[in-house]
Amino acid sequence: MTDPVAAGLDPLGRWRRFAGDAVLLDGFHALKHAVRFGARVPVAVAVDRRAALALAEELAPDVRDTLDGLLTEVPEATYASLVPRPHPTAVAALAVRPTRAANLERLGRVPRAAPVVVLDHPRNLGNAGAVIRLAAGFGATGVVTTGTLDPWHPTVLRGGAGLHFATAVERVAVDELPAGPVFALDPEGDDLRGVKLPDDALLAFGSERSGLSVELRARADHLLALPMRPQVSSYNLATSVAMTLYHWSAYGSAPPGAPPVP
Template identity: 55%
Template sequence: MSGHVVLEGFHVVKHALRFGATIHRVLVLDLAATLALAASHAPDLLDEFTARAEVVTPAEFTAVVGRTHPTGVAALADRSAERAPVATSGRSAPLVLLDNPKNLGNLGAVIRVAAGLGASGVVSLGDVDPWHPNVLRGSAGLHFALPVGRLADLDGLAGPVLAFDAGGEDLRDAVIPDDAVLAFGSERHGLSDAVRAVADRVLSIPMRDKVSSYNLTTSAAMALYHWDLRRRDS
């Protein structure tokens, strides 16, 4: 679904600009402070911030964004079309599938990790909108670095599905194919029966005795890092 999204904070706007988001307004409270941030944290975007920054009052900023922000920077952007490659065979990097995630911050952090490690996209099942403002904050604007979308069902899912569960095979002994779908269950309830039914293999991430679980983002990060490391070694 297309629409507009509010980007809150300098770093969210920075990543959106770097990855080609369609941005309509860049709102700043203090132009000098914003350009100083750009000079120190995103010198590649200094000219763009200089040209596009629109200085507004605190009241105007809050009216558009809904609240203030410590960096005094925000933007209005087009929501990217949901183009996650669920039906694309021969992907060159894994697709991350989140099975009914509930924590918006965790969902955003998974998108951030997936973007950093070069995943082909992030898709979710369930009611949570992966473009919710809290998810955008969690991803630091990296929704624009890779396809992000929501699935109605598992029809058309292409590539071997590797589901992660504590009772699975040790990840350290596995090779993750480039076109794999890496499926992670919800933070509280784990994998659904529907995802288990389509899984070609169930893997587990090694964990010390008496430690009950990993955070969802940590699990996705370790799985993607394992894929990237094995690929580089091959």
């Protein structure tokens, strides 16, 4: 969807108009996903428009016509001036970020059909982006972060490949977490393989360095541990989230013969 006022401006004029409030979609795949999941995209540019549309025809025919109406070809120097570092597809766009109120309303709806992923004081921007991409792929209700990391930071958006628009992404305090039982991953917890993860669960993950915060640990209803070989220190955050979401998606109830959650 384009802005009727900005529609008459040249690409640089439209970019400047929205750059202060919108978020950068860095590359073809980020634009593809954002459009596919209903993002409002007021401006999109490409160094080679025909090549970008050919890529859409091959990989995303469902949004090809929409991209045809959005993409404006610009010189390579103009494109490079709009992005922190050029993407191999030489495509960039701006998208309007969903409001905090809309995200919180979506996260707070009950009953939920899928869990919310909670990243407790995450540190690595790329890992946060990878988690958002995973959560979108598994159909999670959303991803919330606690602490200082901005889950809409440009580096997180790049790692998420535009899939922030496929799920609800927001930063909250621990006392603002959505309703639902909190299953927090911790080395001292019960083996995940014997536990049922309900659809309305909040699946909480601490940072790789320091684990769960005191506040999140106190909020947890259950502590769970991933299976891990002795003397291996930890899994990457995104790997831990993937294993846990897969377990939720594969087992609507605890596996036969597994011990129940205490």
